[in-house]
Structure formats: C-alpha cells, structure tokens
Amino acid sequence: MIEIKGVSKAYAGSRHKAVDNLSWIVPDGAITGFIGPNGAGKSTSIHMMTGSLEPDAGSILLNGVDIVKDPIEAKRQFGFVPDVPDVFLNLKAIEYLNFMADLYAVPTAERSRFLGEVPARLEIADVLDNQIAALSHGMRQKVIIMGALIHRPPIWILDEPMAGLDPKSAFELKKMMREHAASGRSVLFSTHVLEVAEKLCDQICVINHGRQLYLGTLEQLKARHPGMSLEDIFLAITEGGTGDATGDAR
Amino acid sequence: MRNYLLLTKTLILCGLDIGPHDKGKLLDRNLMAGISLVAIVAIVAEIVKSLTGVVGAIVAAGGDGHAFVEQGLAVGMLAAFVMGVPMVLSSFYVSSDTTTLLSLPVPISTIAAARFTRCFFYAYSLVMLFALPTLISFGLATGAGVAYWVFAVVVFLLLPTVPLVYDSVIAMLVMRAFHRMHNKRLLTGIGTAVSLAFALVWVFVSVSKGQGDTMGMEAMLSSLGPVGAIFPNVPFAGAALGQLSVTGLLLYVASCAAFVALFLVVAKLVYYESVVGMTEMTTHNAALSGKDVASFGRVRSPMGAYVRVERAKILHSPFQMQVVLTELMWPAMFVIGLVMASTRPEGDVLGRVAQSASGEQAFVILTALTLCMTFFAAATNLLPSIAISLEGTGLSLVKTLPMRLSDNLRAKVLAILPADYLLSNFIPLAATAYCIANGTSPAMLPVVVVMGIAGTVAVCYLQMLFDLKAPNLKWLDPSSVGRKAGTIISMLACIALGLVVCAVSFVPVMLLGLPSVLSTAIGLVVSVGLAIGLRAFALSYGERRLRQLP
Ligand SMILES: Nc1ncnc2c1ncn2[C@@H]1O[C@H](COP(=O)(O)OP(=O)(O)O)[C@@H](O)[C@H]1O
Numbered sequence: 001m002i003e004i005k006g007v008s009k010a011y012a013g014s015r016h017k018a019v020d021n022l023s024w025i026v027p028d029g030a031i032t033g034f035i036g037p038n039g040a041g042k043s044t045s046i047h048m049m050t051g052s053l054e055p056d057a058g059s060i061l062l063n064g065v066d067i068v069k070d071p072i073e074a075k076r077q078f079g080f081v082p083d084v085p086d087v088f089l090n091l092k093a094i095e096y097l098n099f100m101a102d103l104y105a106v107p108t109a110e111r112s113r114f115l116g117e118v119p120a121r122l123e124i125a126d127v128l129d130n131q132i133a134a135l136s137h138g139m140r141q142k143v144i145i146m147g148a149l150i151h152r153p154p155i156w157i158l159d160e161p162m163a164g165l166d167p168k169s170a171f172e173l174k175k176m177m178r179e180h181a182a183s184g185r186s187v188l189f190s191t192h193v194l195e196v197a198e199k200l201c202d203q204i205c206v207i208n209h210g211r212q213l214y215l216g217t218l219e220q221l222k223a224r225h226p227g228m229s230l231e232d233i234f235l236a237i238t239e240g241g242t243g244d245a246t247g248d249a250r
Numbered sequence: 251m252r253n254y255l256l257l258t259k260t261l262i263l264c265g266l267d268i269g270p271h272d273k274g275k276l277l278d279r280n281l282m283a284g285i286s287l288v289a290i291v292a293i294v295a296e297i298v299k300s301l302t303g304v305v306g307a308i309v310a311a312g313g314d315g316h317a318f319v320e321q322g323l324a325v326g327m328l329a330a331f332v333m334g335v336p337m338v339l340s341s342f343y344v345s346s347d348t349t350t351l352l353s354l355p356v357p358i359s360t361i362a363a364a365r366f367t368r369c370f371f372y373a374y375s376l377v378m379l380f381a382l383p384t385l386i387s388f389g390l391a392t393g394a395g396v397a398y399w400v401f402a403v404v405v406f407l408l409l410p411t412v413p414l415v416y417d418s419v420i421a422m423l424v425m426r427a428f429h430r431m432h433n434k435r436l437l438t439g440i441g442t443a444v445s446l447a448f449a450l451v452w453v454f455v456s457v458s459k460g461q462g463d464t465m466g467m468e469a470m471l472s473s474l475g476p477v478g479a480i481f482p483n484v485p486f487a488g489a490a491l492g493q494l495s496v497t498g499l500l501l502y503v504a505s506c507a508a509f510v511a512l513f514l515v516v517a518k519l520v521y522y523e524s525v526v527g528m529t530e531m532t533t534h535n536a537a538l539s540g541k542d543v544a545s546f547g548r549v550r551s552p553m554g555a556y557v558r559v560e561r562a563k564i565l566h567s568p569f570q571m572q573v574v575l576t577e578l579m580w581p582a583m584f585v586i587g588l589v590m591a592s593t594r595p596e597g598d599v600l601g602r603v604a605q606s607a608s609g610e611q612a613f614v615i616l617t618a619l620t621l622c623m624t625f626f627a628a629a630t631n632l633l634p635s636i637a638i639s640l641e642g643t644g645l646s647l648v649k650t651l652p653m654r655l656s657d658n659l660r661a662k663v664l665a666i667l668p669a670d671y672l673l674s675n676f677i678p679l680a681a682t683a684y685c686i687a688n689g690t691s692p693a694m695l696p697v698v699v700v701m702g703i704a705g706t707v708a709v710c711y712l713q714m715l716f717d718l719k720a721p722n723l724k725w726l727d728p729s730s731v732g733r734k735a736g737t738i739i740s741m742l743a744c745i746a747l748g749l750v751v752c753a754v755s756f757v758p759v760m761l762l763g764l765p766s767v768l769s770t771a772i773g774l775v776v777s778v779g780l781a782i783g784l785r786a787f788a789l790s791y792g793e794r795r796l797r798q799l800p
Pocket residue numbers: 011012018036037038039040041042043044045800
C-alpha cells in the first residue's frame with residue numbers, strides 16, 4: 001500500500017508546480033493506473049514515491065514506512081522500473097541482475113527459481129550474457145523489469161512499463177501484474193495509453209498539469225459520462241482542467 | 251553552406267552543454283570556467299615573460315628570430331596534432347548523435363565538416379597555451395607594429411587547420427580500413443592511448459634535453475627539428491611574421507585552404523563507410539553457461555556487490571579505462587627520467603640510492619617519492635572527479651536502491667582504489683623494496699603502504715567533492731563529461747594538496763634541523779589524517795547533496 005498525502009513539487013527555477021497537492025491511496029490487492037498526457041507529472045510523482053526526488057510538501061508512506069524519514073527501509077518495500085531503461089549500460093545483463101539480487105540479499109534458492117522462470121517468460125534468456133548497451137530498447141526494458149522484480153517486492157512501481165515491449169512480453173507483464181495483485185499486494189503503473197489502463201486497472205488516478213483530476217474506477221468514470229468513448233472522456237477531463245469529473249469520485 | 255552552419259552551431263552548443271540549468275549551478279559553472287580562464291591566462295603570461303627574454307637575447311645577439319617563431323608555431327601545431335587525436339576520435343566516431351546525423355538529408359561531407367569545425371574550436375585552447383606565447387613574445391621583443399599583430403591574428407586563427415586535417419584524415423582512413431571489425435570503439439581507445447604515449451615521450455625527450463645549463467623552453471623548441479617539418483605551411487607563417495611578407499601570409503592561407511579541400515575530398519570518399527556501424531558491439535546470443543548460473547547463485551554482501559558493479563562499469567567502458575590509465579603519465583615520466591639520467595656519466599642513480607639505503611637519507615627519499623607519486627599521479631586519474639556525473643539520468647534509479655546514498659560514493663572509491671593505488675605507487679613500492687634489500691629498515695614497507703593508500707583515499711574523496719558540488723548529469727555521451735571544467739580544477743587542487751603535504755612534512759624538519767625520520771612520521775600522520783577527514787566530510791556532504799540532485 002502506498003499512502004500519498006498532500007504531496008507537491010516544483011522543479012528548481014520553475015514557477016509551475018510539476019505536482020500539486022496530490023493525495024491518494026494505492027491499495028493492496030489491486031492494480032492502480034496512473035494516467036495523464038505527456039508532461040502531466042506522472043514521473044515526477046513516481047520519483048518522489050521512490051525516493052529519488054524530495055517532495056516540497058506532504059509525505060509518502062510505503063507499507064507504512066515514510067520514504068523521507070526511513071528511506072532505506074521504505075526502499076525495500078518496492079521494485080521500481082524507470083521510464084528510461086538506459087541505466088548501467090556498461091554492465092552485462094546478468095551482472096545487473098546479480099547486483100540487484102545481492103543488494104536485496106536474495107537467497108540462492110530464490111535466485112535459481114527466478115532465473116529458471118522469468119527470463120523464459122519474457123523471452124530474453126539468450127541475451128543475458130550481453131552488455132545492456134548492446135540490447136534493444138525493449139530488451140533493456142525487460143532486463144530492468146527483471147531486476148526490479150527479483151527480490152519479490154510487495155509493491156511494484158512501474159513508469160510507462162509497456163512502452164517498447166512487444167505484444168507477447170506486454171501480455172506476460174500484464175499477467176504478472178495481475179498475479180501480483182491477486183496475491184494481495186499492490187501494483188502501480190503509469191501510462192498515457194488508455195487501452196492498457198482499460199483492460200488492466202482496478203483503480204485509476206488521472207492527472208494533468210500536476211493536479212489530480214479523477215480518482216476511482218473506470219466503471220464509475222464511464223457511468224458519469226454515458227455514451228462517450230473512453231478517449232472522449234479522457235480528453236474532456238484533461239482539457240477541462242478541474243472539470244466536472246473531479247470531486248466526489250473518491 | 252546553410253546546413254553546414256546550422257549543424258556546426260548545434261554541435262558546438264551541444265558539446266558545450268549549454269542548457270536550462272538552475273541558477274546555482276550556472277554560477278558554479280561560471281566560477282569554474284572563470285578559475286580555469288585565470289589559470290590559463292596566468293600560465294600564458296608566465297611563458298610570455300620568460301620567452302620574451304629569450305627572444306630578446308637571440309635578437310640582441312644578432313640571431314634569427316624568425317626561426318624562433320617557426321619553432322613556436324610548430325610546437326602549437328604539434329600539440330594540436332597530438333591532443334587532436336582523442337578529440338577527433340570522440341567527435342567523429344563515438345558521439346551518440348551519429349545515428350541522428352546520418353539520417354539527416356545533408357551530404358556526408360557536411361556532417362564531417364561540422365564535426366571538424368567543432369574540434370577546431372576546441373583546439374584553440376591548446377594552441378593558446380602552446381603557440382600564443384611565442385607570437386606575443388616575439389611581437390613584444392622586437393617591438394613589432396600593427397601589421398605584425400594583424401598577421402599574427404590570421405596565423406593564430408588558422409593554426410589548428412593542418413594538424414586537425416592530418417588527424418581526421420588519418421582517423422577516417424584507419425577507421426575505413428577496419429570497418430569490418432567489431433567493437434570499433436576499442437580502436438578509438440587504442441588510438442588515444444598511442445597518441446598520449448607519443449605526446450608523453452615527446453614532452454619528456456624535449457624537457458630532458460633542456461636539463462643542464464640551457465633554458466628548458468629553448469631546448470624544447472630546438473628539439474623539435476624533424477617532427478615540426480611535417481607541417482609544410484610553417485615556413486610561410488614564419489616568412490609572414492618574421493619578414494612581414496604578404497606573399498608568405500597568402501601562401502599560408504592558401505595552404506590551409508588546400509588542406510581543408512583535401513579533408514573534404516577524403517570525407518566525401520570514405521567518411522560514411524568508416525562511421526557506419528560504429529554502434530556495433532560483440533554479442534553472443536546463447537543461454538547462460540553453468541558457470542554464470544553458479545556465480546549468479548552466490549550471495550554476496552550488498553556493499554561487495556556494489557563495489558563489483560562499479561568495477562565492472564569501469565572495465566567494460568573504453569572511455570573510463572582510458573581515463574584511469576592516464577594516471578600512468580607520472581610514473582612513466584619518472585621511469586623515462588631515471589633511464590635518461592642513468593645514461594649520463596655522473597648518473598648512477600640506483601647505485602647512489604643503494605649506498606644511502608642504510609642511512610637516514612633513505613627515509614627522506616622514500617617518503618618524498620611516496621607523497622609526490624601518490625598525490626600527483628592519483629590527481630591525474632580523473633575518474634573520481636566525474637564518477638557522479640557518469641551516472642547521468644541513471645542516478646534516479648540508483649537513488650531508489652535500499653542503501654545509504656553515501657554508500658554509493660564509498661563503493662565508487664573502493665572500486666577504483668586498488669588500481670589507483672597500484673598505478674600511482676608501484677614505483678615507491680619498488681624503490682622501498684630495493685632500499686630494504688640494500689639495508690633500509692623493513693619497517694619502512696608498512697609505512698610506505700599506509701601512506702600511499704591514505705594519500706590515494708584523500709585524493710579520491712577530494713576529487714569526488716568537486717563532482718558532487720557541480721555534477722553534469724544531462725549528457726548524451728559519457729565522454730563529454732570529461733570536458734567539465736571541474737575536473738581540471740579538482741586535479742589542480744589535488745596537486746596543490748600534495749605540495750602542501752610535502753611542505754608540511756619536510757620544511758619544518760629541515761629548518762629546525764630535526765632528525766629526518768621525523769619527516770616520514772609527519773607525512774604518515776598528515777596523509778592518514780587527510781584521508782579520514784576528507785572521507786568523513788565527503789560522505790556526509792555527499793549524503794545531503796545526492797538527496798537534492800534530481
Ligand atoms: N528534471 C527536470 N527538471 C525540471 N523540470 C522537469 C524535470 N523533469 C520533468 N520536468 C517538468 O515537470 C513536468 C512533469 O514532467 P513528468 O513528471 O516527467 O511528466 P510525465 O511523466 O507525466 O510525462 C513537465 O512540465 C516537465 O517539463
């Protein structure tokens with residue numbers, strides 16, 4: 001569970017808040033979609049949840065642990081997939097996975113179970129001995145996803161995880177997300193693709209210009225806009241700023 | 251032409267890393283750039299001062315000032331030629347913008363020309379140090395008029411042309427010849443290493459010739475002889491400046507133009523074939539071997555894992571290896587010097603050291619050697635001063651790992667420390683062993699080891715502090731991080747620190763006539779104290795600073 005309480009952030013030198021008073025609970029046992037157009041403030045919010053950016057105001061608890069007050073314990077609660085998979089490019093994929101496993105003290109038995117199962121599921125078992133720099137965008141994405149999941153974190157935080165994945169891998173990842181949520185833990189992922197959110201999410205949070213525009217289920221959202229397509233609803237909410245979709249939906 | 255100007259402008263702006271930065275950082279950058287500029291101006295002024303004296307003497311003795319100018323210009327061209335190799339290779343071949351540029355609807359020679367021009371501007375910083383003092387001091391010493399200064403400006407502005415055309419033409423032909431090779435990046439690394447080695451030997455040979463009663467600078471110039479002859483337009487410039495010959499100047503400009511034309515022709519013919527496929531890397535697509543799987547299953551401590559990863563990052567990157575190996579510069583100079591000195595009649599250095607090995611003098615020699623080598627050599631390993639910057643956008647992922655942020659810094663230092671220590675200290679260690687074999691107390695060995703390690707640790711953390719203060723995290727190309735002004739400043743700071751440590755260790759003892767073993771004790775205590783103090787400060791500052799960085 002992630003509890004986000006009144007979080008705001010303005011980047012240095014910017015008059016506009018990239019995230020403006022965001023409050024929201026990402027529940028256990030569900031998949032939560034974080035939706036908004038490019039530049040809405042999704043990545044900024046996620047960076048604050050994962051401790052790579054300090055909020056100007058507000059607090060964030062991951063399974064009850066404050067990310068600012070007890071960062072190390074809080075960071076053990078989640079696995080994180082950043083939007084740009086171009087990290088640790090000089091390492092071989094297997095070296096990166098080894099590093100993540102050691103860092104989170106994953107026991108040997110768990111490692112071999114993981115290595116036997118996940119690479120095959122994501123179809124990258126054959127490239128693990130290559131440098132990450134030599135992998136395609138989608139393959140890098142998969143390696144980073146594997147690194148985030150290797151320690152079986154209770155919370156998954158994924159920033160635009162489907163971008164660059166082929167259909168089969170995207171399908172597998174969605175399946176893994178569902179399994180994870182079904183086991184009573186939480187999944188938060190951001191996307192600007194509505195179709196992905198529609199099929200997958202139990203709860204959605206829509207933001208634009210850093211402000212929360214809607215929080216609730218997709219069904220509720222559709223019920224409030226009878227006859228409109230999802231795309232139209234989305235445009236209506238995000239263009240209208242604090243439109244009629246805000247408010248009591250939570 | 252329009253495309254060329256547009257491309258050049260964009261490339262130069264990208265290379266200079268001008269962009270939307272927050273205010274504090276911009277101030278830091280300006281401060282750093284300001285300090286570098288002041289340092290360069292001071293060095294140029296100092297050289298001008300001594301050179302003016304030399305020219306004055308030559309002219310007063312009825313000598314040929316004209317030859318002096320030619321030699322000075324040849325030195326500048328040679329510097330641009332040697333240092334131009336890494337510049338040309340990184341700009342023409344390892345920039346990550348290659349894929350984008352090749353997809354643009356412009357002729358390949360335009361792309362090459364834009365990249366050439368970018369190198370050309372960078373080369374001015376070298377020419378400024380090596381050739382500008384000659385031009386200025388010649389003008390001053392001979393009391394030259396306006397015409398001389400106008401000619402001098404033209405000569406100076408075109409000076410990097412010939413050397414950089416050589417560099418880029420050679421680079422294009424070599425890369426074209428090896429275009430089927432995988433991992434061409436390795437080739438660029440080798441090219442840089444070879445050119446640096448060449449520069450090193452050349453500098454050393456020149457300087458050592460200058461030992462004795464002749465002035466260093468003058469000897470350096472005269473040692474050039476045949477090497478300088480590879481630049482055919484030097485005599486034209488010499489005529490233009492020495493005799494204010496307009497024909498000479500025109501010939502100089504025309505020869506530069508001819509070289510540019512040569513460059514364009516070669517670029518048109520081979521640049522595409524030489525640059526295409528630069529991004530290829532060796533890959534082996536196969537299931538993991540049993541050994542890999544077994545190694546993967548071994549559980550290590552988090553810190554151990556972190557150090558391993560930091561080391562792997564260095565080992566897998568030709569650029570970072572190159573930065574680390576630059577450290578060999580000082581020890582290599584030392585070895586060359588030793589060899590040269592031993593060939594002189596009075597120079598049985600090793601024999602003399604062996605004689606004094608059993609006396610107190612050995613402590614002084616070994617302490618001084620250890621302190622100088624440690625601080626000076628470790629300072630030239632610039633890796634710690636770009637270590638944070640090299641994380642780039644990946645820093646935001648690193649920050650989500652469940653470790654203290656300062657552990658990241660510790661891991662980086664631990665990863666580099668063994669190589670850093672051995673590269674900087676293998677000579678003091680060998681000297682210590684040699685002295686012990688000849689009668690020095692064996693207790694000197696642990697002292698030298700501790701002093702060397704402590705000094706290396708101090709230098710690493712000091713360099714890291716500079717990077718923490720003003721890192722460059724938004725780059726496309728890791729090698730562009732190396733051009734940060736802060737790296738040079740941190741190197742100078744470490745060398746200054748080394749001088750202070752030496753002064754503190756030796757000067758009071760010498761002035762007060764105390765037993766010289768005391769110098770060793772002071773050197774040891776000061777090094778260890780600095781290591782502990784700088785480490786503690788860097789870790790606590792780093793913890794706070796990394797939290798703020800995006
Ligand atoms: N490192 C940064 N420095 C300054 N401004 C930034 C930075 N990253 C993002 N922004 C700004 O913050 C806003 C939100 O960006 P972001 O959170 O990346 O959006 P999203 O992930 O929803 O596409 C944008 O206006 C963007 O320009």
